[in-house]
Amino acid sequence: MSFLRTRLPQIARSVSLVGRQAPYVARNYSSMTYSVPSVTDTPPTSLQSFTEEELMLKETVARFAREVVQPRVRDMDEAEVMDKDIIKAMFENGLMGLETEADLGGAECSFTAAVLAVEELAKIDPSISALCDIHNTLTNTVIRKYGNKDLKEKYLTRLATDTVGSFCISEAGAGSDAFALQTRAEDKGDHYLLNGGKMWISNSGEADIFVVFANADPSKGYKGITAFIVEKEWGVEIAKKEKKLGIRSSSTCVLNFDDVKVPKENVLGEIGQGYKYAIDSLNEGRIGIAAQMIGAAQGAYEIALPYMFERKQFGKPIGSFQAMQHQFAQVACEIEAAKLMTYNAARLKEEGKPFVMEAAMAKFVAAKVAERATSYAVEWMGGNGFVRETGVEKFYRDAKIGSIYEGTNNMQLETVAKIISTKYK
């Protein structure tokens, strides 16, 4: 394990250097592949290859999801409330500081390990998966990457051990156009004063730590956007909890900031760089959402397929009719493709290679595949797919959020198009 932790970054570094030294090679390939292909001494592997640590985490989370989460999924969904005991258990099992350094109380796992954890949780409950994903890949990561030593020590440990975190960028008037945000941070000498409102904030019902993006200098446009770490007790107000189609037990709230005092030390990173941090965080966060989506697709599939070989009509299991076979084979194919895109994007990121386009592609494809797979899963089970008892319709409802949050489908297409067209202009 330590071999991988020291050696792998070195390999990654040498790999990306090779890429940069061979621009001529890159341009020949550029019409067929998008990432710069690279040379390595260690034999390259398939995406089914994981480190021992990653596999151990995957198994642990799968067991946790089955044993602890599964029995309460339906109740949480009907009540639209996340079970506090489950959240506590997630902290106890080290699932809330997956990439955080060990000396700060984290599990110090790889990014792919986090992706696997999010996927395994989503196979059982995409709501729990969303909590874990946003907490880890957005809140933890943005602090880990841009926080100074003090902030990291002050907050990463809490986030890893007992405090839920939230990532607050969207507003009523700023969704896809995130930089149009209006929340204002005024310099008051020894503190900032936050005023404004946020909308669509996941985890906010359970969170005590909020990374809030506010504009400290509107005259500079988006270059005034600054990230602040805000604690709930300073006056973060939950104005409204949304009633949703899916991921119902994941709290999605409207937040109000009314003259909230934030100490100067709580500026995350540099003033006016918040917009950059936001883009960077979301670029990797969307690989996490892709993982949630492939988990949802598989979760539904795992319920429907066995059913198809138990349910008989016209004297045989419905899964043995050719048309059904072709349908579930097609869906399996699509889930596999989405999975590979997700894992590949995660590995590219770990290797230090550009991955923005691949991450956008992964999220886009995974969200579509999740919707399709869950839709089919409901149909394959007939009337039983339509009732809430069997649990498959929940995945259908949960999957829909994938094409909306952390960048809508249209925004992913925008991102992909922009990157592709730079190669042809």
Added chain:
Amino acid sequence: MLRNAARSFGLAARAMPKRSFAHSAIARNAIPGSLQTFTDEELMLKDAVSKFANDVVKPKVLQMDETEVMDKSVVQGLFDQGLMGVETEAEYDGSNCSFTSAIIVIEELAKIDPSVSVMCDVQNTLVGTLVRKYGNKDVKKRFLPRLATDTVGCFCLSEAGSGSDAFALQTRAVDNGDHYVLNGSKMWITNSGEADIFLVFANLDPSKGYKGITCFVVEKEMGVEIAKKESKLGIRASSTCVLNFDDVKVPKENVLGEIGKGYKYAIEILNEGRIGIAAQMLGIAQGAYDIALPYLFQRKQFNTNIGDFQGMQHQYAQIALEIEAARLLTYNAARMKEEGRTFIKEAAMAKLYASQVAEKAASKAIEWCGGVGFTRELGVEKFYRDAKIGAIYEGTSNIQLQTIAKLVSSQYK
């Protein structure tokens, strides 16, 4: 007058050989027109239902969905407006309208609430039509006025072990001299929570296989038991229950049509019933679209109405196209039926396609509305949940494909 015209078309159509180009038969007594052509009566009905749906049903939609209960005043309203006996003859207290009128009613209701729409659809196109077509005078007299004016009915065919394989039903009817005794249970029965009249398919002679299946008109007070109400993904306010029949005595006069012909009645009625479901799906697609499109021109991002971005424009243009195609399939199937032509393939195509379009349109509508689309407040996510049943009930999409394939291949063998 419409009835007379319909009858003569039927005769003309049947006289033409099937394979000649006169499948697009020369209509002897009418000028062929586009599917945008309606009678005065049909248009008036459309307006009336639209008004009823917006004024009476709309304010209660969200609440009925959250509580999973159909509001009694809405049900009463359907009866008061004459929407529960659309095709029933005036002598039986019905509205005496065309089949397409019923389709229009179902579509208009579905634009506001697909749960209310399906109650009306089952009442009219399954229960009412079955009694009208196969009931003797006595049965018609006893039940049609009730169904048209104050009693909800339901259609009881499916069982736990017989969904797509409907004829594998196990509910048994035993001849007990002056009455029949029914034993067994039914599943997935729409309207059963509100109904007092149950059309039950049971086998009177299992030795004959499906040719023993017989249709009985059963009244709730004879002992129909609601064993369980399902908790569903969509059309939540529509009651879907498991029914038990435990030695239920049914008088001999309550056999609908002929003994052993129940299987035939079931197939035939579902063939036309599915045009009704197609209409419901059409209403869903349109209802979702009608919420999302105005939003696209209210919501601005990047200083532009989101509906003005080219990517969005192409998306909603595509959906508009698909809804139109589904509409034409549905209305055409309805008109073919009115003309007395064979319409089985067209009805299956209409239902299959309309259910796919409904899901797609509702899915897109949610996406276009972004986060707001995902909340229950806006009302568009409900159409997404409601649409899903279209691919399942009154014949799954796979069964529709089977039907279509069988009919298409018979033309090539």
